[in-house]
Amino acid sequence: MPAEGQKREPERLAALDRYDILDTPCEEAFDRITRLTRRIFDVPMSTITLIDGHRQWFKSRTGVAACETPRGPALCDVAIRETRALIVPDTNEDPRFLANPFVVGAPHIRFYAGAPLITPEGHGIGTLCAMDTKPRSFLDDQVETLTDLARIVMSELELRMLAMTDGLTGTLSRRAFREEFARAFALAQRHRHDLSCIMVDLDHFKSVNDRHGHAVGDLVLAAATAACREELRKSDAFGRMGGEEFAVLLPYTSLASALRVAEKLRAAIAHVRIPTPGGALQVTASFGVAALDGATADMDGLLENADAALYAAKHEGRNRCREWRTVAIAHQGTRxxxxxxxxxxxxxxxxxxxxxxxxxxxxxxxxxxxxxxxxxxxxxxxxxxxxxxxxxxxxxxxxxxxxxxxx
Missing domain, CATH: 2.40.10.220 (predicted glycosyltransferase like domains)
Incomplete structure (x- = not known):
């Protein structure tokens, strides 16, 4: 990375973090743009790519199998440092990409056009790109069209920051959940009352999508969250944090009580049956539970604790609940x-x-x-x-x- 880019990298990552977009579920508003990009330019591949510290992650993709790849060889990592769209008519004729693993190997990119996603402060956080497996030209008006579509992506990102509800499951959006969490955490600290958090992850969800298709996967998500909602109080906050990952905030709830709630949620999901042509589909979920204690300085620390417990539940075989203190990290401190x-x-x-x-x-x-x-x-x-x-x-x-x- 050039010296100037290295200098601005912390600011760029901070700008990306403000959108709270990484590892969020697919959204039709973004998928529509990659579909349009593919049709308008008659290319087999299009992605909306975001670049964090170590990878390129695709918020939306069409014609591309992977959901993320390493940042180092990513053509999009070059594009984010440009002030206008990066156009590479033939990667085999460009010394920067001649030996690139994404050129010589899958997905065999020979043509690349990437318009940077530029924040109002001027940071390139990702790209909207069109790619082909054969060389091609790209006219000036096509560059302008791709740039306009990239600006629409940025407008959608700005609007998404204001969204309160996940359209598929009816749960809170991640941003809305974090805002509710921040308020509840401040109250719990001020008045010294109990507060617990549950992280939920549907087990082997990728195999559901792969085997039955995304339409069935969407039905599973909707049914599982509906089953959970039946077991929660109106005062509990329920949010979608990632594709199949959810979080529950339980005000005035101790760790022991939160574990009982998590077990009820686990049983509720296990009883869900989704009809498919091959018969009823059953799913399970893993749960991590953490409670506010004197060592937890902020809500992110509490979320990290619940997340660590969730990973322990998955590691131990899934379809179970685990509490934070059973997997406590030595010398954890306040992160x-x-x-x-x-x-x-x-x-x-x-x-x-x-x-x-x-x-x-x-x-x-x-x-x-x-x-x-x-x-x-x-x-x-x-x-x-x-x-x-x-x-x-x-x-x-x-x-x-x-x-x-x-x-």
């Missing part, structure tokens, strides 16, 4: 939510992996990477923006997440 670019360094500095630091304290951190396979139990974490270099010990690992303690 603050961040979005920072990091580097995992090992083998004496000869090997490294990009990561995104999602929460951080003086004693520990939570990291997201593309793949945890091959990461050693101890390594050095570098955060260039903070001038941080710390030796780490992995204390929890699941999917694309690492929880580490500094040693």
């Amino acid at each position: 603050r939510r961040v979005l920072k670019a990091g580097l995992i360094s090992f083998n004496g500095g000869r090997s490294s992996l990009d990561c995104t630091v999602r929460s951080l304290s003086d004693e520990s951190a939570s990291l997201r990477i593309v793949d945890t396979a091959g990461v050693p139990e101890t390594f050095k974490l570098l955060i260039e923006a903070d001038g941080l270099s710390r030796k780490c010990q992995i204390v929890a690992k699941a999917d694309r997440r690492l929880d580490v303690a500094f040693v």
